[in-house]
Amino acid sequence: MELIKITVYGLNFFARYIILSVTGYTGKVRHLATIRDVASEAGVSVATVSRVLNGKGYVNENTRKAVEAAIRKLAYKPNEVARSLYHHQSKLIGLVIPDITNPFFPEIARGVEDFFQEEGYHVMIGNSDESREKEVNYIEAFSQHNVMGIISTSSDDISQWAGLDIPVVLLDRIQDDFPSVCADQEAGGKLAAQILLERGSRNITLMRGPHHLRTAQERFLAALTELGRSSARFQVLNTAFSYHHALETAKQLFDCYPDTDGIIAANDMVAAAVLREALARGKKIPDGLQIIGFDDIPISQLVYPALSTIHQPAYEMGMEAAKLLLECMHQQTNLKKKIKLSIAFKDRETTRKEGG
Amino acid sequence: MELIKITVYGLNFFARYIILSVTGYTGKVRHLATIRDVASEAGVSVATVSRVLNGKGYVNENTRKAVEAAIRKLAYKPNEVARSLYHHQSKLIGLVIPDITNPFFPEIARGVEDFFQEEGYHVMIGNSDESREKEVNYIEAFSQHNVMGIISTSSDDISQWAGLDIPVVLLDRIQDDFPSVCADQEAGGKLAAQILLERGSRNITLMRGPHHLRTAQERFLAALTELGRSSARFQVLNTAFSYHHALETAKQLFDCYPDTDGIIAANDMVAAAVLREALARGKKIPDGLQIIGFDDIPISQLVYPALSTIHQPAYEMGMEAAKLLLECMHQQTNLKKKIKLSIAFKDRETTRKEGG
Numbered sequence: 085m086e087l088i089k090i091t092v093y094g095l096n097f098f099a100r101y102i103i104l105s106v107t108g109y110t111g112k113v114r115h116l117a118t119i120r121d122v123a124s125e126a127g128v129s130v131a132t133v134s135r136v137l138n139g140k141g142y143v144n145e146n147t148r149k150a151v152e153a154a155i156r157k158l159a160y161k162p163n164e165v166a167r168s169l170y171h172h173q174s175k176l177i178g179l180v181i182p183d184i185t186n187p188f189f190p191e192i193a194r195g196v197e198d199f200f201q202e203e204g205y206h207v208m209i210g211n212s213d214e215s216r217e218k219e220v221n222y223i224e225a226f227s228q229h230n231v232m233g234i235i236s237t238s239s240d241d242i243s244q245w246a247g248l249d250i251p252v253v254l255l256d257r258i259q260d261d262f263p264s265v266c267a268d269q270e271a272g273g274k275l276a277a278q279i280l281l282e283r284g285s286r287n288i289t290l291m292r293g294p295h296h297l298r299t300a301q302e303r304f305l306a307a308l309t310e311l312g313r314s315s316a317r318f319q320v321l322n323t324a325f326s327y328h329h330a331l332e333t334a335k336q337l338f339d340c341y342p343d344t345d346g347i348i349a350a351n352d353m354v355a356a357a358v359l360r361e362a363l364a365r366g367k368k369i370p371d372g373l374q375i376i377g378f379d380d381i382p383i384s385q386l387v388y389p390a391l392s393t394i395h396q397p398a399y400e401m402g403m404e405a406a407k408l409l410l411e412c413m414h415q416q417t418n419l420k421k422k423i424k425l426s427i428a429f430k431d432r433e434t435t436r437k438e439g440g
Numbered sequence: 441m442e443l444i445k446i447t448v449y450g451l452n453f454f455a456r457y458i459i460l461s462v463t464g465y466t467g468k469v470r471h472l473a474t475i476r477d478v479a480s481e482a483g484v485s486v487a488t489v490s491r492v493l494n495g496k497g498y499v500n501e502n503t504r505k506a507v508e509a510a511i512r513k514l515a516y517k518p519n520e521v522a523r524s525l526y527h528h529q530s531k532l533i534g535l536v537i538p539d540i541t542n543p544f545f546p547e548i549a550r551g552v553e554d555f556f557q558e559e560g561y562h563v564m565i566g567n568s569d570e571s572r573e574k575e576v577n578y579i580e581a582f583s584q585h586n587v588m589g590i591i592s593t594s595s596d597d598i599s600q601w602a603g604l605d606i607p608v609v610l611l612d613r614i615q616d617d618f619p620s621v622c623a624d625q626e627a628g629g630k631l632a633a634q635i636l637l638e639r640g641s642r643n644i645t646l647m648r649g650p651h652h653l654r655t656a657q658e659r660f661l662a663a664l665t666e667l668g669r670s671s672a673r674f675q676v677l678n679t680a681f682s683y684h685h686a687l688e689t690a691k692q693l694f695d696c697y698p699d700t701d702g703i704i705a706a707n708d709m710v711a712a713a714v715l716r717e718a719l720a721r722g723k724k725i726p727d728g729l730q731i732i733g734f735d736d737i738p739i740s741q742l743v744y745p746a747l748s749t750i751h752q753p754a755y756e757m758g759m760e761a762a763k764l765l766l767e768c769m770h771q772q773t774n775l776k777k778k779i780k781l782s783i784a785f786k787d788r789e790t791t792r793k794e795g796g
Contacts, residue, residue, distance in 0.1 A: 176564075176585070185550055185738070190540040197567060201574075206581045208532075209565045211553060218557075225562045229532070327738045353742070360744040382541070382683045383739045386709070388716040 195402020551758020
């Protein structure tokens, strides 16, 4: 590759490109000390300070001491942006989520962030609303800021990752070509159906989440198969995940299926809305109607009766995805790993007691 | 200021500092086209491409056309990191929040992000847990990444902002020296007390949020004053905001004050926990016990009976804070503006009807 010859103080360098902060510049400058300040404080050249910082090249012992003193005095820290450009690296991670106002995702985001904070990285969050356009914008912004890796819990359409030379880990989403971290959706859906059947429901409404979400589909299909094998009556009702839709879906449910005696909700938001509507209509819970949610978000313990639900380890999922992404970053490739975390049934107050 | 003399292709430049991407570098490189690729594609120097990009300095018309063609062909976009270093500017905003798993803050974060996305900025979120140390770490990381502004909804202790030459806007927090955006806490606290009194509560428990949060203090004091003026009996109970503490606080409340017939909760999380505990103890709501929350987070509509609460316009607060920060960024100073958004009472199912 062709290189530019650069002469600084008579020294020759060869560079792929250069960025000049030209004289007469009047923009806003941080009060943070720059490498220049350190150089003048120590009465040496920037190149010398740089040699001391990078521990490369010869530096006279007294000069080194002077530079280190100046660094301490000015509390100098190398500018991340400069480092970023120099190393083609930043300390940034990109996280795409569908909507942070959905209580499931903050826990996930928190897990990702806590892990990377320990590792000295910082997380940039983007809400995609599962809009492909928004998602593409974020991915572009992320690579423009030299993020070192991306975690996406957004749309399952991953064509936008093509040609992007940044490690990507899918979280709560699944695609054959990418590493991913999920809870065991099949086991969750199956378990929910088994519990309702075991505990006496005979007319079950199975609520189906967004069709384009493979995770929602997997647990739905597993529950569906389980119900299909049973002798119980059952019906399927489609619903969105947002709490805005949850309440009207709940009304619709009891209008269409007044005799339902067991409900497998698409997630806890939906389950809470269904619970509210059931109570408003005077249903006896759990004797007349059992409800099982999915996720185990905080509110599932705050409602009365408390929601029985399938626990997804959201925080751990975020942690695991972060750990996996770091692994990919170190090996500079998308490992073909698929991590599946196990789910658990939270036996609370919207299901009858064992053998009930 | 002393400058470094740099010679490139025999041309002399004077620079405050230089970043060299040295030969033999083997790190990871984006597939995105660089200014070098554009230069070689157009068969001109990087300096020429840069002159075309910045519209500065003379460029021969045909050369300009060639460069623009190369830019189109390679779909070249100036690297944000390079731009950031060159202009001492990034397209990043820092947002510090106490805990994104508290349902009040995602709405706020969403408002901030939606506004800045429109403006072409991206938001870096940090959870401080109201730990001063974590907050300081984030502020450092933010300035290391040349964020152009910071919005903080974290601790009220703002000594850490001292000497930081970045515009800062406080959100849902108040400090005399900083621009801030808040809901009208006093009006909210006063209104909550007035409604309980008007609607017949005579033994009111006032729940007091974290003492170090000026917003929580303001609404608490306003409600306290209102109760103090009335003939009703009342007592004060301290509580944290997190849902982890909410449930035990609720138990404590009914153990200590079994005869309470009106509760002003510290926020909706706490109100939901109190509601749950009241129902579990067979209280009649609202006839035997009225409850008013604060915030109007999504779940307040999902519980049964639905929470009557003081609505804080969280999303709008985020939007307003973002707008105010952008103003500060343009004027390169912390404007002494304090924006107070008005609150509203959401008359739902945990308070009696008017005149009741």
